[in-house]
Amino acid sequence: MSSSTNESLRTEPEPSRRLRRNSRSGSGYSVSEQHNTIIDLTAPSDSQTGRPARFFSLDSIQGAILPVTILLAWLLVDWSGSVPKTLLPSLFSVIEVFWRMLISGELLSHLGYSLERVAYGFLTGGLLGLGLGIIAGFIRKIDYLIDPSLQVLRLVPHLAIAPLITLWFGFGEASKIVIIAFGALFPLYINTYIGIRNVDNQLFEVADILQYNKWRRVTHLMLPSALPNIFMGLRTSIAVSWISLVVAEYVGAYNGVGFLINEAKQNLKPEVIFVGIIVFAIVGKVLDTFIKLLEQRLLNWRDSYQG
Structure with a gap:
């Protein structure tokens, strides 16, 4: 077996490997065990449960760059006086x-x-x-x-x-x-x-x-x-x-x-x-x-x- 195949087997989720072995063997599992396998496939893994919400992650900071840039541009345009107030009022x-x-x-x-x-x-x-x-x-x-x-x-x-x-x-x-x-x-x-x-x-x-x-x-x-x-x-x-x-x-x-x-x-x-x-x-x-x-x-x- 090649190293790439071994790597894919190591990274494959355990429920998927059980379901694949089950489908190949045909008689290796009972219907009850097969049903439990389906439940395992839709259940959260250990690494996914209890995961804290990321409200201040790098992604959220990057997402704030564009709004802040727009606000700064708004302030600059207002201070420059190049646009009438009837079209673009001041931010304040x-x-x-x-x-x-x-x-x-x-x-x-x-x-x-x-x-x-x-x-x-x-x-x-x-x-x-x-x-x-x-x-x-x-x-x-x-x-x-x-x-x-x-x-x-x-x-x-x-x-x-x-x-x-x-x-x-x-x-x-x-x-x-x-x-x-x-x-x-x-x-x-x-x-x-x-x-x-x-x-x-x-x-x-x-x-x-x-x-x-x-x-x-x-x-x-x-x-x-x-x-x-x-x-x-x-x-x-x-x-x-x-x-x-x-x-x-x-x-x-x-x-x-x-x-x-x-x-x-x-x-x-x-x-x-x-x-x-x-x-x-x-x-x-x-x-x-x-x-x-x-x-x-x-x-x-x-x-x-x-x-």
């Missing part, structure tokens, strides 16, 4: 307006309306996308029935469909939630569908050996294998929900961060526009980080995962 004036709106409660009030709309829209569209992705991924006939139409609909811009949704549902909260749900649906649908369709065929062979019924194949095999794609869909859906919120609150809204930005544009208040952008960025980052931490928690069994 934006901070002052942000603090004043925060203390007065105006900013939190608008943010509350926006968060409520995003929550309802994301849950509605996300659950629908997840369900359709699972069904289309499992059932070929359903796939042929709904996938072509969904692939066409996802290419329709929000600004194009928003007037029609407003015409159908009016200027109330329903139209805004539908617009957000429309945006949140497609990322989860596509990623769930791809995740289920990309399940390794070898796992189905193991499921045949273990005599899994259809329900156990779904809950113990296909959905766990599709989780990486589903989490990618979750993160993308949240981002698209925020984008959709801006469109929704531009159309007939009287509150919310998107409305705040639109009103500030009409009244030539660039400081308020920047405040709205900052709020969107902060809340979006918090939500994305929450999903990422949940992803790290649930997917730390993957050897390829570098969370």
Whole structure:
């Protein structure tokens, strides 16, 4: 045996070696032992459990370089006076307006309306996308029935469909939630569908050996294998929900961060526009980080995962 082969055997995870020996021997393990092997494959290794969160790692420091550079460039442009204040307000004036709106409660009030709309829209569209992705991924006939139409609909811009949704549902909260749900649906649908369709065929062979019924194949095999794609869909859906919120609150809204930005544009208040952008960025980052931490928690069994 060559040295490269010996090295690969040493670095191969123990559960994978047991499963490979099991598949070769055929009768070397009982069904119960094979089932335990599958559990071992999805269990976190000793080196992956108890791993502390790295909030101040080198990666996080490197990630702060670009934002700090942008802020410094903003200060330099402001001090140079080369750009009118009506186009680019000073950083300190934006901070002052942000603090004043925060203390007065105006900013939190608008943010509350926006968060409520995003929550309802994301849950509605996300659950629908997840369900359709699972069904289309499992059932070929359903796939042929709904996938072509969904692939066409996802290419329709929000600004194009928003007037029609407003015409159908009016200027109330329903139209805004539908617009957000429309945006949140497609990322989860596509990623769930791809995740289920990309399940390794070898796992189905193991499921045949273990005599899994259809329900156990779904809950113990296909959905766990599709989780990486589903989490990618979750993160993308949240981002698209925020984008959709801006469109929704531009159309007939009287509150919310998107409305705040639109009103500030009409009244030539660039400081308020920047405040709205900052709020969107902060809340979006918090939500994305929450999903990422949940992803790290649930997917730390993957050897390829570098969370």
